[in-house]
Amino acid sequence: MRGMQGEALKGHLDLLLLAALEAQPAHGYAVVERLRQRSGGAFDLPEGTLYPALHRLEHGGWVTSEWSDETGRRRRVYALTDAGRKRLRERQREWRAFAVAVNHVVEGMA
Amino acid sequence: MSGGKIEGYLSELRRELRMRWTPSARFLEETRGHLADAIAAGEKQGLLREQAEQEALARFGSPRMVAGRFAAERYRRLEWMMLAPAVLVGLSIAWIDARPHWDDSGITAGMLVIGSALLGLGMSRRAWMIALAVGVWIPLDLIFHATGFGSAAASLLILLFPLAGAYAGMGLRRLVVRSGD
Numbered sequence: 708m709r710g711m712q713g714e715a716l717k718g719h720l721d722l723l724l725l726a727a728l729e730a731q732p733a734h735g736y737a738v739v740e741r742l743r744q745r746s747g748g749a750f751d752l753p754e755g756t757l758y759p760a761l762h763r764l765e766h767g768g769w770v771t772s773e774w775s776d777e778t779g780r781r782r783r784v785y786a787l788t789d790a791g792r793k794r795l796r797e798r799q800r801e802w803r804a805f806a807v808a809v810n811h812v813v814e815g816m817a
Numbered sequence: 818m819s820g821g822k823i824e825g826y827l828s829e830l831r832r833e834l835r836m837r838w839t840p841s842a843r844f845l846e847e848t849r850g851h852l853a854d855a856i857a858a859g860e861k862q863g864l865l866r867e868q869a870e871q872e873a874l875a876r877f878g879s880p881r882m883v884a885g886r887f888a889a890e891r892y893r894r895l896e897w898m899m900l901a902p903a904v905l906v907g908l909s910i911a912w913i914d915a916r917p918h919w920d921d922s923g924i925t926a927g928m929l930v931i932g933s934a935l936l937g938l939g940m941s942r943r944a945w946m947i948a949l950a951v952g953v954w955i956p957l958d959l960i961f962h963a964t965g966f967g968s969a970a971a972s973l974l975i976l977l978f979p980l981a982g983a984y985a986g987m988g989l990r991r992l993v994v995r996s997g998d
Contacts, residue, residue, distance in 0.1 A: 735847055736854035753878030754851065758844055759890040780854070783847050 720760050722802055723750070725769065725787065725795040732786035734775070735761065761785055769794050822870050823852055826880065833884035836991050837941035839891055852877065888941045896946065899939055903950035906932045907979075911954035925955070929975070930982035937986025944983035952979030 727733070727741040735758055742750050764770040769791035775784045787795065827845055834841040852873050859869030877883065910932060914925045933951045937944045952975060959972035 734850065734854075736851045739851075753882065754855070754876050755848065755878040755883035756886045758847060758851075758883075759887040762844075762887075763890045780850055781846065782850050783843070 719802070720752075720757075721764065721769075722795070722798040724757065724760055724764060725791055725798065728770065728785055728787045729792070729795060732784050734782035734784050736782075738785065764791070822867075822874065823849075823856075826852075826874055826877075830880040830884060833880045834887060837884055837888035837892075838990075839884065839888045839941075844887065848877070885942070892941055896940060896943060899936060900946065900950045903933075903936050903947045906936065907951040907954045910951070911958060914955055915958060926975075926978045929955075929978040930985075933979040933982030934986035934989070937983035938990050940983070940987050941990075942987075944987040945980065947986075948976065948979040948983040951983070952976045 723742060724738065727738050727745070733741065735754075738761070739752075739754050739757060742752075761770060761772075765772055765785070769788060770785050771788050772783050772785045775782050827849060830848060831841050831845055834844070852870075855873035855876060856866070856869045859872050860866060864872065910925065910928045913919060913928070919925075929952055933948055936947045936951065940947055956972040956975050959975075
């Protein structure tokens with residue numbers, strides 16, 4: 708299956724990134740891997756575009772980050788803040804309502 | 818990581834970020850780490866080093882696209898904020914131009930070009946926004962007082978001056994950044 712392209716994901720990127728960081732902190736590449744694994748390989752974003760979004764989330768106070776070299780490689784590790792968890796809950800609620808509404812329309816038209 | 822391809826990519830990315838006045842040190846270090854992880858994962862899956870590098874770079878995205886996205890995120894608000902002084906400059910020029918005894922179109926055109934160029938220096942993209950904010954007022958005034966469609970349409974040609982200025986300002990900034998490499 709051809710992966711989902713960036714434009715389709717753009718509006719949902721914040722939610723995806725917050726969800727990817729929910730379980731535990733991660734560096735950028737691990738975030739990409741989580742998204743890829745959880746989506747069954749469907750999300751095919753240019754990986755470099757995740758960093759501007761992560762930096763924006765950090766600027767907004769939803770994510771915090773610090774350098775770590777635990778694995779012998781220097782990595783910037785991102786973690787959700789309390790505000791980020793709250794934001795995630797809000798976005799999840801919005802997403803569920805949106806998905807239900809779209810589903811009703813699409814299934815109703817099928 | 819010592820691959821020439823990776824270093825070449827990073828230096829291209831640095832240049833693209835600088836052209837957009839986007840701080841690059843932290844992001845470049847993150848990119849280096851990300852690519853190292855991606856290459857290691859590729860090699861683990863059986864790819865040759867060169868193939869793994871190629872795939873990692875392709876997945877990361879072109880330097881121009883990545884830097885553009887970074888600048889867009891960073892300067893989205895700032896670029897909208899630049900519109901306020903641009904509108905102020907534009908209205909001032911339009912006010913001067915509308916004064917009853919003002920009869921020097923050359924100076925008006927010069928002010929439109931220079932004002933837009935100075936403001937364009939602050940833009941990493943969308944210089945046309947500055948051009949419109951500076952230059953739309955005189956045509957609007959002329960259209961409002963125009964006697965026919967021809968003269969109303971012709972007044973829009975005035976926008977060429979701020980457009981030239983704004984893009985010249987943005988281009989000059991890019992040249993300065995490029996010459997610093």
